[in-house]
Amino acid sequence: MKQQLQSTERNTMKASLDKGRFGPWALVTGASSGIGKEFTRQIAASGINVVLVARRDALLAELGRAVSQEFGVQYRVLAMDLSQEGFIAGLADATHDLDIGLVVSNAGTANPGEFLKLDRQLLQATLRLNTTSHLDIAHYFGRKLTERRRGGLILVGAMGAENGIPRITNDAAAKAYVHSLGEALHYEFKPLGVYVSVLAAGFTNTPVLEKFRFDPKTMPMKPMSVEQCVSEGLSGLIKNRSRVVPGRLNRIMNALVPASLARKMEADMIDKGLASKSAGARA
Structure with a gap:
């Protein structure tokens, strides 16, 4: 079974984007x-x-050099904080000379914990990054892409966000906004030649996941690799799917597990991770 899963992942990574x-x-x-x-x-x-x-x-500079050397592409590095109001003006100015045909709005973060114990200013800053940045990017670059009459926009969300997830209450609510925005734009942009997909990622092996201190032994499934998550996201965009849930098991769970049960499972996992983090801090 392990070999079969690895083979499937390699196959999904063969999708090539049309330049x-x-x-x-x-x-x-x-x-x-x-x-x-x-x-x-x-x-x-x-x-x-x-x-x-x-x-x-x-x-960013290190990554840019790496992909330039490996794939022979050009790169441009823009260091900016997308949680700050007005960032889009700087981003527009720094890219006005480029013919951009694909935008991946992925910036976001998570701050797990009990809602009432989290700092309100932190919640507001997180909300700006996790919602308003996607709105500003979709609006500015959406105009550019639709003027071209071709291109793509990917908004990165999270599987199960619409259900509401305890302990990441604010973060899940923000992702629900991203899902709604992206699926509506898929409909609006389709006749204008622009593909729009929401990537509803499940638990994926990223630095953000480390904040939760999950024990892989107690998780219902192993976190997905970023390679598989992204390759399925790009494959979905190529097919102009409005929403992409990467991973066959994720799709099954998303379709069959009742929202109330999924909410409880996710809350239990986060509680265990936070308890482990707290115990480690006291040690």
């Missing part, structure tokens, strides 16, 4: 690590130049 539709440039936010970093690699593997956006300049 005529999605090139010559792509822009990826949250590109310094995790899903955004892998999007950058797989997009560059199709020969599309990449604009890397995140806060950590050094990590």
Whole structure:
């Protein structure tokens, strides 16, 4: 079974982006690590130049050099904080000379914990990053893409967000907004030649997941690799699917597990992870 799963993952990674539709440039936010970093690699593997956006300049520059050397593409690094109001003006100014055909709006974070114990200013800053940044990017680049009459937009969400997830209450609610925004834009942009997909990622092996301190032994399934998550996301975009849930088991659970049960399972996992984190801090 293990060999079969590995073979399936390799096959999904063969999807190649059409540079005529999605090139010559792509822009990826949250590109310094995790899903955004892998999007950058797989997009560059199709020969599309990449604009890397995140806060950590050094990590972006390192990634840019790596994909340029490996795939022969050009890159541009833009270090900025997308949780700050008005960031879109700087992003627009820094990319106005580029013909961008693919935008991956991936920047986001999570702050697990009991809602009333979290700082309200932190919640508001997180909400801006997890919602308003996607809105601003979709609005500005949506106009650019529809003027081209071709291109693609991927909004990165989270599986099960619409159900509400305790202990990441604010974060899950924000992802529900992203899902609604993306699926509506899929309908609006389709006749204008622009593909829009929401990537409803499940538990994926990224630095954000480390905040939860999950024990893999107690999780209902092993976290997905970023390689598989991103490859299925790009394959879904190529097929112009409005929503992509990566992973066969994730799709089965998403379709069959009642929302109330899924909510309880997720809350129990997060509680165990937070308890482990608290115990480690006291040790």
